[in-house]
Amino acid sequence: MNILNAFIGQAQRRPHAAAIIQLRQDENGLFNEEVRCSYLALLEEARQLAANLQAQVGMQAQVGIVMGNTPEWVLADIALQLADLTEVPVPLAFSGEQAAFLLQNCRLVLTDAAGAQRLAEWQATGTELPSAILPLRLGATPHHAEPARLHPADGAQDGVIKIIHTSGTTSQPKGVMIRRHGLDALVASLWQLAQPDDYQRYLNLVPLSLLIEQVTALYMPLTSGGAVVMPPDDMPPLGHPGVTAVQRLEVIHAARPSAMTLTPALVEALAERAVSHGDRPGLMPALFGREHAPLLAAGGAPVDAEVLQRLNALNIPVYQGYGLSENSSVATWNARGANRIGTVGKPLPHVEVKIADDGELCLRSSSLFAGYSSEDPSSCAIDDEGWLHTGDLATQDADGFISIIGRKKTxxxxxxxxxxxxxxxxxxxxxxxxxxxxxxxxxxxxxxxxxxxxxxxxxxxxxxxxxxxxxxxxxxxxxxxxxxxxxxxxxxxxxxxxxxxxxxxxxxxxxxxxxxxxxxx
Known part of the structure; x- marks a missing residue:
């Protein structure tokens, strides 16, 4: 499977289907939604942007993304893949010093309104950033035929398409180089466990600077003809300082999602709201605005098993998983028919696991990264047999379910x-x-x-x-x-x-x- 080709195929089969839906909140606090972009419109605008980017920086150069959770991020991601450029996402929560470190090799920085404001804040502190900055606005470019000057990426060729920076032990984040074929292998493996309609309306609440959210919010919907549902432009994502999970429950109800990836805090907030609903009818519509619970995945940190049991008893299963950027995100996942609460599930179909003598979890798969662009003492090693030593301590039961019990270094x-x-x-x-x-x-x-x-x-x-x-x-x-x-x-x-x-x-x-x-x- 090739993510880019699958998206293009969906645009050819369903050109007028909604690719991006955005919520709006009126003065009374009520939400409504707007289709921001169809598949065909997104593809055409991404092709034109890709051609412009190639004209500016060539091919295989690094391009930064400094954006909030907005439709412009989706446009930028697709365009960078079409142009065979390496995407460097910068979390808006990073400091100016960290942002400068991430962007030091970027020929160009793409921004939206939130990103432009953050760049200005960083620069006001004296941070030196790349001078080539291109603001984007979805829909600002007229739709014409595919630009003749675009040299589309060859999906048959592997290469580094993203550098994802994750927190290390120093102030400078470590850069994980993500391979094109690694992401393709991961998404293909996830589709072996998901159902075709799962990602028809994916609600994006987690920062898109996280690789797992790029996979679940962009690639799973856009390879299946689904839509990514985005919050209002001025609504910061979960993890933003001052934002609590409870504040996003009304967004979930309004969005009527078919799938979401949840933080542990959001799982706990949903459980509390579900319990407070009591025995009254209409729990699913009250929580999710629909008759059935969406596909709910959780990761990033452990969720208390009692909370998961409480939701499961209400027919709201949450499928906990485990991953790391060095494996292009997900490595193990609980799934329908194979959900063992208290574990992080079984290895994905393309992943092998073993537990080392000291209890360390080791992975081997076709979605492993291409190395680090910047090293850190917390960096993972790949041994001569191709096993990634994750640094996580784990156990595996007789049925193959993995339980993470801690970090070697913590x-x-x-x-x-x-x-x-x-x-x-x-x-x-x-x-x-x-x-x-x-x-x-x-x-x-x-x-x-x-x-x-x-x-x-x-x-x-x-x-x-x-x-x-x-x-x-x-x-x-x-x-x-x-x-x-x-x-x-x-x-x-x-x-x-x-x-x-x-x-x-x-x-x-x-x-x-x-x-x-x-x-x-």
């Missing part, structure tokens, strides 16, 4: 010699009422420590009691946190301590605690 070894993987423990503590996020630490210490982001500091005494009660009822004495540190939820704290996907920035914890102690003193 493993906590207490002063008493006990080994603890913090990831699953953090997931457990997040179920305590009033707790939004948790970071567990304590390497070399006698007792574990925990930093808890809470909804309301006025409830701090009650939340402390709830944390202790939960540990007493559900955890062993080693996992008990005797002196939890509580901090209020705020955009500043979330940006400092967590990535846009909700992963803890563990290297930032000590400095944060030191500053907290100084302020308290």
């Amino acid at each position: 493993l906590i070894i207490t002063a008493n010699g006990r080994n603890i993987s913090p990831e699953w423990l953090e997931s457990a503590y997040r179920t305590v009422p009033g707790v939004q996020q948790a970071i567990v630490y304590g390497d070399g210490q006698q007792f574990l420590g925990g930093l808890f982001v809470v909804d309301d500091m006025r409830e701090a005494p009650a939340i402390r009691q709830a944390i202790a009660a939960y540990a007493r009822d559900h955890l062993n004495e080693i996992e008990f946190i005797p002196d939890p540190v509580l901090v209020p939820h705020s955009a500043e704290i979330m940006a400092r301590l967590f990535t846009v996907t909700g992963r803890p920035r563990r290297n930032a914890v000590n400095a944060f605690l030191d500053q907290l102690e100084t302020v308290t003193a």
Whole structure:
């Protein structure tokens, strides 16, 4: 399967079908939708943009994307593939220094309105960025025949088509080079587990700078004749500082999605809303604006099994998976008919797995990356037999389901010699009422420590009691946190301590605690 050819085929078979649908919110807060682009219009405009890009920068050059979750992102992604150019997405949440690092080899930067504003903010801090910037607006280019000067990419030839930057142990993100055939293999494998109508209306809530969202929001719908449903232009995605999952539940209802990829926080918010609905009829329409639950996938961080069980009992299955950019995103996934809650599913059809003697999960597949454009101590290695050493600790049961139990490099070894993987423990503590996020630490210490982001500091005494009660009822004495540190939820704290996907920035914890102690003193 070739993603680009599959999209072109859909445009030929269903030229007037909606490719991009965008929600609008009126002054009363009500949502309506607008078809922003048909398949044929998107293909024609992408071809013209691709020809213009080739004329400006040639072929196989790097081009940055600094955009929000907008239709212009879709246009840019398709055009860069048509032009055989390497896409370098820049998360808007990154600092100016990080953005400059990502864009240093880019010949051109494509922006939308949100991206142009962010570029201006970075430049105002003295950050030097590429001078060649091209603002895009979908629909601004008249539709004509395919430009004669476009030299379309040869899908039969492999090559690097994206450089995805992920957080490492330093301030400079590591660049993962994604192969054309690697993405093709991944999407083909996902289609072996999905049904043809699953992606007819995919709701895009997660930043498109994440590779998994590019796969599920763009390539799965556009290779099957479906549409990507996008939020209003001025609505920031999940992971943006200050945005909570509960704030996006009304968008889900209005969008009537057939598929979504959820963050752990959004899974928990859906579960709370479902429980509050009680035994009244009409749960699915109340949550999703439709009679049946959409295909819901979750990843990025562990989701508490009790939350998943609660939703599953209401006929709202959430299929948890696991992946990493080095495998072009997804590697294992629970699926219909093979959903074992508490695991991250079985390997995709094109993926082999093995558990090393030290418990590390190793992968071998046709969607592995082409290497790093910038190295980091957290970089994964591929051994002589082609196995990618992920750095994640895992188990595999007799039926082939994988469970992730922690990271080799985040493993906590207490002063008493006990080994603890913090990831699953953090997931457990997040179920305590009033707790939004948790970071567990304590390497070399006698007792574990925990930093808890809470909804309301006025409830701090009650939340402390709830944390202790939960540990007493559900955890062993080693996992008990005797002196939890509580901090209020705020955009500043979330940006400092967590990535846009909700992963803890563990290297930032000590400095944060030191500053907290100084302020308290």
